[in-house]
Amino acid sequence: MALRKKVLLKVIILGDSGVGKTSLMNQFVNRKFSNQYKATIGADFLTKELQIDDRLVTMQIWDTAGQERFQSLGVAFYRGADCCVLVMDVTSPTSFKSLESWKDEFLIQAGPRDPENFPFVVLGNKVDLENRMIPTRKAQSWCQEKNNIPYYETSAKEGVNVEKAFETVARNALAREKEIDQQADFPIPIRIPQQEDPPKRDGCSC
Amino acid sequence: MNRFKPFFNVAKTDDTPECYNRVRYIRDSCKVLADLRKSEKDFLNKSIDNDISKAFKEFRVTDNARAYYSPNGLTGSPSILNSTIDDLIQIHEQIDEERKKWFEKFRKISDQAKEKQAYIRQTISDLRDNYERAKKNYETAESNFKKFQNRPDRMSVPNYDERFRELEDIRIECDRNRISAHDIYVTEINRTSSEEHSITRDFFLRFLCEEQTFYTDIQQLLSNEIPKIQNRIDTDRLAPSFQCDISEHCVKRIQRPIAYPIDICIDLLKNSVGEEGLFRVSPALIKQKKLISELDLQLIQKGSTLSSLGYEPHVAANALKQYLRDLPECLLTNELLPQWNEISVLNEDVRIQRISELLVQLPTINYENLRQIIRFLSRVVDESSTSRMTASALSTCIGYSLLGVKDQMPGAYKQGSTIVELMITHHEILFPSDNHITYQSKPPDVIPTLRSSKNYSNSVEDLINIEPSKSSPRNSRKQVAPHPPLVRQASSQMDLTYGSQIYKDETSTDQPPAEQVAGSNSSSNLYVARKSNNNNNNGNVRPEIHRPLGPPPIPPMARPRTVYKKEQETSPIKENNELSTNDISILSPPLEDGIPVGNLLSDLYTGATNSNMNTSQINDSRISSHQYNTSSPATSEEITEF
Numbered sequence: 001m002a003l004r005k006k007v008l009l010k011v012i013i014l015g016d017s018g019v020g021k022t023s024l025m026n027q028f029v030n031r032k033f034s035n036q037y038k039a040t041i042g043a044d045f046l047t048k049e050l051q052i053d054d055r056l057v058t059m060q061i062w063d064t065a066g067q068e069r070f071q072s073l074g075v076a077f078y079r080g081a082d083c084c085v086l087v088m089d090v091t092s093p094t095s096f097k098s099l100e101s102w103k104d105e106f107l108i109q110a111g112p113r114d115p116e117n118f119p120f121v122v123l124g125n126k127v128d129l130e131n132r133m134i135p136t137r138k139a140q141s142w143c144q145e146k147n148n149i150p151y152y153e154t155s156a157k158e159g160v161n162v163e164k165a166f167e168t169v170a171r172n173a174l175a176r177e178k179e180i181d182q183q184a185d186f187p188i189p190i191r192i193p194q195q196e197d198p199p200k201r202d203g204c205s206c
Numbered sequence: 207m208n209r210f211k212p213f214f215n216v217a218k219t220d221d222t223p224e225c226y227n228r229v230r231y232i233r234d235s236c237k238v239l240a241d242l243r244k245s246e247k248d249f250l251n252k253s254i255d256n257d258i259s260k261a262f263k264e265f266r267v268t269d270n271a272r273a274y275y276s277p278n279g280l281t282g283s284p285s286i287l288n289s290t291i292d293d294l295i296q297i298h299e300q301i302d303e304e305r306k307k308w309f310e311k312f313r314k315i316s317d318q319a320k321e322k323q324a325y326i327r328q329t330i331s332d333l334r335d336n337y338e339r340a341k342k343n344y345e346t347a348e349s350n351f352k353k354f355q356n357r358p359d360r361m362s363v364p365n366y367d368e369r370f371r372e373l374e375d376i377r378i379e380c381d382r383n384r385i386s387a388h389d390i391y392v393t394e395i396n397r398t399s400s401e402e403h404s405i406t407r408d409f410f411l412r413f414l415c416e417e418q419t420f421y422t423d424i425q426q427l428l429s430n431e432i433p434k435i436q437n438r439i440d441t442d443r444l445a446p447s448f449q450c451d452i453s454e455h456c457v458k459r460i461q462r463p464i465a466y467p468i469d470i471c472i473d474l475l476k477n478s479v480g481e482e483g484l485f486r487v488s489p490a491l492i493k494q495k496k497l498i499s500e501l502d503l504q505l506i507q508k509g510s511t512l513s514s515l516g517y518e519p520h521v522a523a524n525a526l527k528q529y530l531r532d533l534p535e536c537l538l539t540n541e542l543l544p545q546w547n548e549i550s551v552l553n554e555d556v557r558i559q560r561i562s563e564l565l566v567q568l569p570t571i572n573y574e575n576l577r578q579i580i581r582f583l584s585r586v587v588d589e590s591s592t593s594r595m596t597a598s599a600l601s602t603c604i605g606y607s608l609l610g611v612k613d614q615m616p617g618a619y620k621q622g623s624t625i626v627e628l629m630i631t632h633h634e635i636l637f638p639s640d641n642h643i644t645y646q647s648k649p650p651d652v653i654p655t656l657r658s659s660k661n662y663s664n665s666v667e668d669l670i671n672i673e674p675s676k677s678s679p680r681n682s683r684k685q686v687a688p689h690p691p692l693v694r695q696a697s698s699q700m701d702l703t704y705g706s707q708i709y710k711d712e713t714s715t716d717q718p719p720a721e722q723v724a725g726s727n728s729s730s731n732l733y734v735a736r737k738s739n740n741n742n743n744n745g746n747v748r749p750e751i752h753r754p755l756g757p758p759p760i761p762p763m764a765r766p767r768t769v770y771k772k773e774q775e776t777s778p779i780k781e782n783n784e785l786s787t788n789d790i791s792i793l794s795p796p797l798e799d800g801i802p803v804g805n806l807l808s809d810l811y812t813g814a815t816n817s818n819m820n821t822s823q824i825n826d827s828r829i830s831s832h833q834y835n836t837s838s839p840a841t842s843e844e845i846t847e848f
Contacts, residue, residue, distance in 0.1 A: 017603075018487040037594040039486050039602040041620060066488065067603060094490045094520075101491070 008058045009173045010080055011166075012110075014102045015087035016095040017066030020125040023156035024087060025063045028166050033157050040065040043077045050170055057170050078110035083119045083173035085165075090124040090134045090153065096142075103146070119172035120149045123165055128155040225395045226330075232402060233326040239409055240320035243313055250309055259298035262291055286442050290435055297431050301424050308420035312413065319409050326398055333391040340387035344380035351377045446502040449532045453571040463574040467501045471526035472582045474512050478519035479585045480592035485527065485603045489520035497525045526579075530607035537572055537579075538564075538609045538625075546609055550624045558632050561625065565636060576608070577637040580626075584633045601627035 013021045022040050026032055029046045045062040062077055078084075084106050088095040099122065107115045124139050136153060143149040150172070152165040242249050265271055284292070351373040360366055439445065440458050447455045447466050455465055462469075478484065497517055500506050512519060530537055538546055545564055549557055565573060583604065587597045595603075605622030629636055 016488040018483045037483070037486075037596070038599050041602055041623070067486070067606075092487070094488060097490065098488065 006056055006058060007174065007177065008060060009082045009170060009177075010060050010062065011083045011085060011169055011173065012062045012064065012078055012081045012106070013085045013087060014064055014106060015066055016089070016092070016098045016102075019066065019087045019089040019092070019095045020156045021066065021087050022063050024085075024123065024125060024154065024162060025061050027156045027159055027162045029061065031159065033159070039067055050167070052167070052170050052174060055174070057174065059166070059170055061166075078106055081106075081110055081112070082177065083121065083169050084110075085169055086120055086122045086149075087125055088122070088134070088139075089126050090132050090139075091126055091129050093133050096124075096134045096139065099142070116147065117176070119169075119176050120146070121165060121169050121172065122149050122151045124151065124153045125156055127153045127160060128158050225392075225399045228399045228402065229326060229330060229395050232398060232405060233323050233330075236319040236323035236326070236405065236409065239413070240316050240323060243316035250312060253302050253305055255298040255301040255305065259295045259302065262295045262298075266291065266295065286439060286444070289438070293431060293435055297427065300427055304420060304423050304427070308416055311416045315409055315413055315416070319405075322405065322409075329394055330391075330398065333387075333394050337384070337387040337391040340380065340384040344377070344384040347373070347377040347380040444504055447504070448498060448502050448529055449534065451534050452537065452575060453569055456571045456575075463571065464578050465529070465575055466504055467498075467529040468526060468575055468578060470501060470506050470508060471522045471529070472578060473508050474506075474510065474515075474517070474522040475519055475526075475582070478512065478522075479582075480589040481519040481523075482592065482594050484519055484586055484593050484595055485523045485583075485600055486595065487520050489518055489524050493517055493521045494524050494528070497521050498528060501525060501529070527604060527607045530579075530604075531610070536608065536610055537576055539568060539572060542567060543609070546625055547621045549628075550621050557628055558635065561628060561632075562636050576629075579608070580629045580633050580637055583626075583630050587630055597627045597630045598623070601625075601630060 013025060015021055017039060022038075023033060025046055026034065029048045040063060043062055043064045045060055047058055047060045050057045050059055062081075064077060084103075086099050086102055088099055090096075103120060107118065112118045122139065122143050124134060124136070139153075140151050143151040150168050152161050152168070154161040154165055156162060354360075354370060354373050357363065363369070440454070443459050443461075445455070445459055447459075452465050456463060460466055475484070497515075506515065512522060536543070542564055549560055549564075552560055565576075568576065583600055584597075586593050586595050587600060590596045590599075601623040605624070605626040607622075608626055609622035
């Protein structure tokens with residue numbers, strides 16, 4: 001079993017600006033939380049290796065900027081994603097409402113095969129705060145409606161549930177990987193046309 | 207014998223000249239021309255213009271159209287569409303009027319053509335009958351003669367020779383008649399044929415010429431009217447401001463230095479600078495769209511509050527960002543984009559100076575709006591303990607909105623934020639407080655003024671056309687543009703050429719810095735004593751009255767301000783000379799002052815923070831100066847002189 005090849009999973013984190021996408025990623029990868037309040041520019045990624053059952057998985061986690069001006073950059077980053085993490089801030093009803101459009105946006109831009117069953121995970125972040133506005137029930141029912149998306153309540157600040165959430169992300173992505181592997185649909189190899197009769201060089205060949 | 211070819215359609219006599227063909231053609235063409243009028247209901251009297259104006263008139267009297275007013279809160283004032291439809295009706299009525307005149311002229315031509323046709327028909331047929339008769343006579347005479355000649359009993363006929371001669375004479379006579387009738391006939395035909403030219407000229411060419419006059423008149427009418435409508439659209443104060451060129455919006459339309467959405471958003475946010483994540487957190491998209499639609503229609507009056515409108519601060523902040531992003535050209539101008547982008551490569555210590563050089567090159571409108579924004583952002587940063595938006599965080603969020611071109615790659619976003627961060631941090635130097643007072647010589651806020659104008663007259667004309675004779679605040683607003691102190695604004699229309707002439711202008715407007723400083727000092731008074739109008743006036747009158755007399759003596763004032771003014775005066779010149787010498791003089795005063803640069807700079811900072819106290823109240827002081835201007839007869843007189 002150990003002979004299995006190493007797996008690279010591309011995970012995209014999406015959500016409104018300021019919901020804690022960067023913090024979640026940092027908490028998961030570096031186990032650090034910074035109180036700095038800084039908007040992400042464009043997109044960035046970190047990798048982390050993870051043992052899922054008998055497999056060693058490398059997660060490549062893409063953190064995107066929630067700022068509206070960067071949203072059009074999506075296409076480049078979304079492509080080839082294996083799982084998408086939708087983040088909202090439980091203290092901000094707006095960020096919860098936006099989940100829907102982030103999800104749709106992702107599916108349009110990334111254009112995955114079988115979009116119905118593409119693995120999403122929804123995280124309700126900032127549960128450590130007191131002024132909570134989105135009750136768990138509300139978020140859960142939304143997730144159930146959307147083809148039973150797993151929902152976790154996290155706190156990037158205190159590291160609550162972060163590990164568990166990303167493990168689910170990896171598992172779901174892997175599960176999908178298997179399905180697709182079974183279908184064994186390799187992309188048609190691109191043939192590089194061989195140059196016939198390489199041009200003869202005149203003079204010296206240096 | 208070509209000339210006497212058989213003539214199929216008429217008589218198959220070989221003696222009908224070919225010209226007859228032509229004559230018939232000429233005659234019939236005249237008939238067509240005449241018939242155009244005869245069947246006037248079908249051709250010439252048919253007027254699409256009449257129908258069009260009728261259709262629109264009918265539309266205008268429908269209940270919907272009568273109940274329609276501008277949706278912008280100014281009840282009773284016709285909207286742009288409304289008045290343009292009225293124009294359309296009027297224009298088509300005029301065209302129809304022209305057409306009637308033209309029709310009269312054409313009728314003359316048609317009448318003449320008809321006459322001509324009748325004449326030709328009559329003459330030719332008369333002559334032809336004449337000829338036919340003569341021919342018949344001749345034929346009879348001929349046959350009589352022949353018959354008589356061949357009579358079998360001719361020997362028995364008494365005086366045969368005599369009668370024979372008689373008949374022969376008759377025959378010859380008839381022949382002569384016949385030939386002469388034929389000649390007359392042919393001559394007339396030829397003559398008529400030769401009229402071809404005059405008929406073509408007098409009827410057909412004239413017809414075209416009349417037509418040309420008609421259409422030229424119409425064209426003239428339209429080319430007079432269309433620019434008027436165009437201009438009305440261009441200068442319509444209520445034209446949507448989003449996605450519209452900012453100087454067009456400010457100069458042509460609202461005639462104020464600060465774009466409406468910027469002005470309103472900043473005004474709305476003035477008490478929310480401490481909101482956490484302002485400019486970063488996304489608002490509810492629907493609310494943002496609603497606010498934008500309201501801003502586009504200019505429905506929001508200055509002084510409204512977020513809570514009264516039911517918006518969160520993030521809505522207004524993001525609406526502002528979207529306005530900036532949607533500008534056809536970014537606020538820092540596409541033209542200067544390469545230069546802006548170079549800044550992040552420069553050494554840190556020359557960046558500020560380079561930014562200030564580039565700011566001078568910005569069109570005035572862009573500069574003023576930028577200044578307004580940066581000053582506001584600096585207030586958000588001042589509250590970063592609660593807003594959590596430090597200069598760097600804020601600039602990341604808004605940098606691209608100020609300096610960005612669509613389709614830029616991610617790397618380029620960094621530039622905008624670097625520059626904006628520097629601008630926010632050093633705003634006191636880059637955007638000295640009060641030279642905007644220059645603008646405030648303009649009459650007050652448009653919205654309050656319009657309200658008052660509605661009070662003095664409800665007539666439609668008064669709201670559209672402003673007669674110069676009336677001395678309402680609105681009028682003086684119209685008159686303001688050519689006013690010398692506003693050269694900066696005027697120059698913004700030709701801002702694309704940074705010629706030396708403009709620099710001259712700029713220096714000349716920047717010249718009264720002293721008085722602006724006086725203004726700034728007074729505006730600090732002004733802020734303190736904002737509630738009492740009299741003080742306000744006194745405070746503000748000074749710079750305005752002094753202006754025509756030339757630069758007043760520099761009053762004692764905070765030192766740092768002078769430093770800046772020198773810098774402002776020198777920087778344009780520097781553009782023409784080499785950079786190196788002036789590089790030093792920009793942030794440091796002329797050396798003869800003999801004061802260490804470091805001291806001055808620190809002075810500058812402390813002074814600037816002092817001045818910041820009044821600038822943070824920039825909106826308020828501006829409003830009050832507006833109020834002053836409405837009420838002061840002195841200013842309006844001064845303005846109307848020009």
